Amino acid sequence: MNDGTQQGEPKRRGRRAGGEDTKAALLAAARAAFVERGYEGATVRSIAARAGVDAAMVNHWFGGKEGLFAKAVLQVPIDPNTLVERLLDGPPEEMGERMVRSFLGVWDATGGGHFAAMVRSVTAQERVAEVLREFFVQTLLRRVLATVGADRQELRATLAATQIFGMGMVRYVVRFEPLASADVETMVKAVAPNLQRYLTGDIG
Amino acid sequence: MNDGTQQGEPKRRGRRAGGEDTKAALLAAARAAFVERGYEGATVRSIAARAGVDAAMVNHWFGGKEGLFAKAVLQVPIDPNTLVERLLDGPPEEMGERMVRSFLGVWDATGGGHFAAMVRSVTAQERVAEVLREFFVQTLLRRVLATVGADRQELRATLAATQIFGMGMVRYVVRFEPLASADVETMVKAVAPNLQRYLTGDIG
DNA sequence: ACCTTTTTTCAACGCGTGATGAAATAGTCA
DNA sequence: TGACTATTTCATCACGCGTTGAAAAAAGGT
Known part of the structure; x- marks a missing residue:
């Protein structure tokens, strides 16, 4: 049960240990980044770094920066x-x-x-x-x-x-x-x- | 509205013939461009092209993109x-x-x-x-x-x-x-x- | 005419961007 | 276990950005 996500270590490749939801982490990071720096100011790399994930995941999970933006910001924050x-x-x-x-x-x-x-x-x-x-x-x-x-x-x-x-x-x-x-x-x-x-x- | 920006001819170097105020042309183009595409969306190259001038003029006359922005947009449009x-x-x-x-x-x-x-x-x-x-x-x-x-x-x-x-x-x-x-x-x-x-x- | 100064273009630099494909790792199922 | 699949990282791509320095062309001074 090693849940402590240390980040000083060189990252190991491959599928993550368990439970950690990269998609959700990216969404949260993207929300914050877009808020702070705007669409063009918030780079894919910075968002990924903030989420503790590789930038390629944005493409893998959201099909690109625009897709991530749509999911993270373009939706209403309340029903x-x-x-x-x-x-x-x-x-x-x-x-x-x-x-x-x-x-x-x-x-x-x-x-x-x-x-x-x-x-x-x-x-x-x-x-x-x-x-x-x-x-x-x-x-x-x-x-x-x-x-x-x-x-x-x-x-x-x-x-x-x-x-x-x-x-x-x-x-x-x-x-x-x-x-x-x-x-x-x-x-x-x-x-x-x-x-x-x-x-x-x-x-x- | 549109300053005569048509140029089929290969551009000749050096000082311009006369009268044409590149500074003013750049300011006008910048104003329009920043309005349409925002700060990051309006590229120096696109502004220069719009003004019918080389991109280097932005640096020469305004010390860079930010300087141009300051002169073109950041000033109040009325006294x-x-x-x-x-x-x-x-x-x-x-x-x-x-x-x-x-x-x-x-x-x-x-x-x-x-x-x-x-x-x-x-x-x-x-x-x-x-x-x-x-x-x-x-x-x-x-x-x-x-x-x-x-x-x-x-x-x-x-x-x-x-x-x-x-x-x-x-x-x-x-x-x-x-x-x-x-x-x-x-x-x-x-x-x-x-x-x-x-x-x-x-x-x- | 010559030399100097100003204006302009050009070619290129370094950097950061979003994106891609392959390799590596972890989980899953027979 | 071993094969298969899903997930993740890495190395790298091509491109566009703002900026720079030098060369070319026009203008001005003497």
């Missing part, structure tokens, strides 16, 4: 249905508050890494924007707005997206203080009313 | 003082409206390219965030808020930044419709009140 349920669970006039809490909850959990990775990837991978739109507007906001029954749902959805994206940008990407370190309650009090107006208020 | 003046010119309760108009005016002028380039560069160039913060919060929002005389200026400034950044993100980077194509009046009616609340309203 959409769960999120929608949570948003709809309560009075419509508090929807904005629930939204702020939900998104901050999801994003703060990874220190904003997941959000930052997505934004940073819009450069390299054109379809990131597509995925973002699909998730944000179609899967999420429109379903929420549909049950609230507001008018001009597309416009409201994209307006709400500006507030949510903006919150993420300032908090996780450019990190402006004091907002970047503000606690959730402060954020809720400040942002929720504006979000609420986009969702159900008078938008002109 | 800050002018912008601040424009924002302060009018009643405080319409500040949000003037802000929306001003930023949309500046950014729409380049099709959102400048904004997109900045955001895309936050990955590669850490100091882009620094420049953004310096300009947005210190140079701009705080000066505006100082004359309005609001409380908790730092928080208000960063909150306003969320709305402005979010507007830029949705309109220029991820391009969610219908907001991406919405006319200025629609944007003003929708966004200005929320911005106004951040600036002078009750933020909890």
Whole structure:
């Protein structure tokens, strides 16, 4: 039972001892690396090294860098249905508050890494924007707005997206203080009313 | 738009005939390239080719890729003082409206390219965030808020930044419709009140 | 005219990238 | 056990990157 994974030693070839999941290790390392350095900045070699694995494994398991990126970053960090349920669970006039809490909850959990990775990837991978739109507007906001029954749902959805994206940008990407370190309650009090107006208020 | 870059002839060496400003050509090409492909995606060679010039000129005139980037993208597309003046010119309760108009005016002028380039560069160039913060919060929002005389200026400034950044993100980077194509009046009616609340309203 | 300076192109360098195929090792099944 | 397969490392590939130094061509000064 030698589970201690020492790495000072010259690596032995061949199949690993047991239990160690290279695929999962690569995914974790990739997530962190893409978050920190962006798509082009995070090299296959650096990711592999971080996972304690040879770079060739990326090709073997994910068919290349792009495949790894797709699996590691391009997927939503929470089940959409769960999120929608949570948003709809309560009075419509508090929807904005629930939204702020939900998104901050999801994003703060990874220190904003997941959000930052997505934004940073819009450069390299054109379809990131597509995925973002699909998730944000179609899967999420429109379903929420549909049950609230507001008018001009597309416009409201994209307006709400500006507030949510903006919150993420300032908090996780450019990190402006004091907002970047503000606690959730402060954020809720400040942002929720504006979000609420986009969702159900008078938008002109 | 496109500088005459056609050249069937084999290029002759040496100093150019006359008048052609390679420096300016490089800057223009760089601006476009960085906007389209981000910092790492826009290669020195591609920029030079676009400008109809040898890649070595980048080093000669700007000391390298980073220098070119700094000159081409990292500078504000409008004089800050002018912008601040424009924002302060009018009643405080319409500040949000003037802000929306001003930023949309500046950014729409380049099709959102400048904004997109900045955001895309936050990955590669850490100091882009620094420049953004310096300009947005210190140079701009705080000066505006100082004359309005609001409380908790730092928080208000960063909150306003969320709305402005979010507007830029949705309109220029991820391009969610219908907001991406919405006319200025629609944007003003929708966004200005929320911005106004951040600036002078009750933020909890 | 000559010499000097500035601008430009060219050829090449060193490096790091993502990818590949073969060899080596560990597990699995008869 | 021995054959077979899955997994992993290694050595290496071709390519594109940013950068460099020298040579060539134009301009300017005397």
